[in-house]
Amino acid sequence: xxxxxxxxxxxxxxxxxxxxxxxxxxxxxxxxxxxxxxxxxxxxxxxxxxxxxxxxxxxxxxxxxxxxxxxxxxxxxxxxxxxxxxxxxxxxxxxxxxxxxxxxxxxxxxx
Amino acid sequence: xxxxxxxxxxxxxxxxxxxxxxxxxxxxxxxxxxxxxxxxxxxxxxxxxxxxxxxxxxxxxxxxxxxxxxxxxxxxxxxxxxxxxxxxxxxxxxxxxxxxxxxxxxxxxxxx
Numbered sequence: 489x490x491x492x493x494x495x496x497x498x499x500x501x502x503x504x505x506x507x508x509x510x511x512x513x514x515x516x517x518x519x520x521x522x523x524x525x526x527x528x529x530x531x532x533x534x535x536x537x538x539x540x541x542x543x544x545x546x547x548x549x550x551x552x553x554x555x556x557x558x559x560x561x562x563x564x565x566x567x568x569x570x571x572x573x574x575x576x577x578x579x580x581x582x583x584x585x586x587x588x589x590x591x592x593x594x595x596x597x598x599x
Numbered sequence: 600x601x602x603x604x605x606x607x608x609x610x611x612x613x614x615x616x617x618x619x620x621x622x623x624x625x626x627x628x629x630x631x632x633x634x635x636x637x638x639x640x641x642x643x644x645x646x647x648x649x650x651x652x653x654x655x656x657x658x659x660x661x662x663x664x665x666x667x668x669x670x671x672x673x674x675x676x677x678x679x680x681x682x683x684x685x686x687x688x689x690x691x692x693x694x695x696x697x698x699x700x701x702x703x704x705x706x707x708x709x710x711x
Contacts, residue, residue: 519697530603530690530701531644538697546698576642586632586651586694590644 491515492591494579499596501573509564509594511579520562521580521588524548531578537562566596574598601626601695603702610707612681619666620676620705622691628652631693633674635665638688638704647689650674681709 492513501507511520519538523531533546537556551570556562562581566573576595580588602625612618624633635647650658650665658665666675678685686709691702 521699523701528608528704530703533698533700536698578642578644580644586634586649587646588699589646593642595642 492579492581492589494577494591494594496594497592499594501596501598503598504568506568507566507573507596509566509577509579509596511562511564511591512560513562513579513581513589513591514560515581515583515589516559517581517583517589518559519582520556521582522546522552522554522562522564523578523580525576525578525593534564534577601628601693601700603691603693603700605691605702605705607705608703610705612678612685612707612709614683614709614711615680617677617679618681618707620678620689620691620707622674622676622702624672624674624691624693626672626693626695628695631695633665633667634692634694634699635663635674635676636690636692636701637685638690640687644690648676678707683709683711685709 495510521536522534532548535554537543553565578593579591582588604623631652633650637645648660648663650667662679664677688704690704
């Protein structure tokens with residue numbers, strides 16, 4: 489089955505530690521996106537990538553980093569510089585801007 | 600700057616009734632697209648419906664229809680014959696070049 493997987497579903501980390509969230513897609517999509525969602529709020533774009541080995545900052549990129557070494561994979565690292573990392577993180581992919589497919593999300597809690 | 604506004608933080612609807620979720624947007628572009636997504640408590644984002652700015656007819660997908668009024672810059676979602684499973688957060692979104700921006704969402708609760 490084609491789709492997007494994100495792992496893990498729940499992630500706990502100590503303050504000051506870097507953590508990497510996984511996002512994999514087998515839809516052969518060129519573009520991939522990372523969003524952050526805080527309770528009761530909409531999605532905000534962190535980073536996006538239109539092609540392999542290229543990515544752009546979104547609206548809230550500070551404290552995050554990404555890589556796009558393979559078409560299928562777009563991992564997000566939440567660094568210790570991110571002041572308030574506890575949130576729900578959603579990954580998406582698309583071949584057209586009018587059709588984004590989302591993964592199930594990772595809920596990150598920093599203790 | 601592009602912006603999406605959803606003025607209803609929470610809505611209630613009786614089962615089997617229709618409900619309208621409001622969405623207004625701000626853009627200076629002539630070509631754009633508007634979306635609605637549903638987010639159940641599980642957190643997944645489910646695509647519901649899409650309307651292109653040049654589409655002359657309002658988009659419909661099953662029980663979902665998009666009431667697109669370009670001059671008013673509004674793109675309201677109408678859900679007909681509400682079901683208990685429709686209880687969720689609903690997000691209006693707009694594509695902007697190669698990105699999508701989201702509104703703050705409306706929480707819909709369907710009452711039996």
